[in-house]
Amino acid sequence: MTDHHPPPGMTETLAENIERLTKRRRREIAEAPITDRVADRITGFTGSMTFVLIHLVLFGGWIVANLGWTPLPPWDPSFVVLAMIASVEAIFLSTFVLISQNRMAAAADRRADLDLQISLLTEHELSKLAVVVAAMAEKLGVHADTPDLREIEENVNPEVVLDAIEANEIKP
Numbered sequence: 702m703t704d705h706h707p708p709p710g711m712t713e714t715l716a717e718n719i720e721r722l723t724k725r726r727r728r729e730i731a732e733a734p735i736t737d738r739v740a741d742r743i744t745g746f747t748g749s750m751t752f753v754l755i756h757l758v759l760f761g762g763w764i765v766a767n768l769g770w771t772p773l774p775p776w777d778p779s780f781v782v783l784a785m786i787a788s789v790e791a792i793f794l795s796t797f798v799l800i801s802q803n804r805m806a807a808a809a810d811r812r813a814d815l816d817l818q819i820s821l822l823t824e825h826e827l828s829k830l831a832v833v834v835a836a837m838a839e840k841l842g843v844h845a846d847t848p849d850l851r852e853i854e855e856n857v858n859p860e861v862v863l864d865a866i867e868a869n870e871i872k873p
Contacts, residue, residue, distance in 0.1 A: 729808075733804070736800075737800065737801075737804055740797045740800040740801050740804075741801050741804070743794075743797045744797050744798050744800075744801040747794055747797070747798075760783065760787075763777070763783050764780070764783070767780060767783070817859070821857075821859060824856065824857055825856055827853070828853060828854055828855060828856050831850060831853040831854045832854050835850055835854065
């Protein structure tokens with residue numbers, strides 16, 4: 702898939718997987734609804750120092766002017782309008798942040814599902830490999846029948862594991 706060799710310490714397969722996942726993420730971003738992309742852009746901007754500096758200047762200027770410290774006549778001496786603007790802004794910004802977090806959580810859930818599926822497949826393949834190794838050892842007359850090996854030969858049932866984890870969760 703890649704036209705160049707991977708850096709030292711990385712296999713070609715790993716480099717190809719990284720490239721595939723990067724292309725997929727780019728495609729998911731490009732195919733996201735416009736509303737999600739707008740929310741992500743707004744959230745990205747509001748999480749920047751530029752946003753903080755703009756607010757320091759605007760709110761600071763508003764406060765200084767309305768305290769009567771400038772030649773401008775105060776237009777909001779009780780700061781009611783400033784409080785209303787800040788409240789409305791907070792409502793919208795928190796909504797944009799929640800939209801972005803929901804998208805990120807959904808992507809994290811998909812990656813966790815992928816990780817789980819790959820782990821279960823790996824566990825299944827290793828269990829089958831243990832059976833083959835045990836058969837080879839038996840054929841060669843090597844004693845390899847141990848409780849640990851028999852345990853490795855068994856597939857893990859993820860539902861049973863999840864039930865055990867849930868049963869042992871510490872509840873507040």
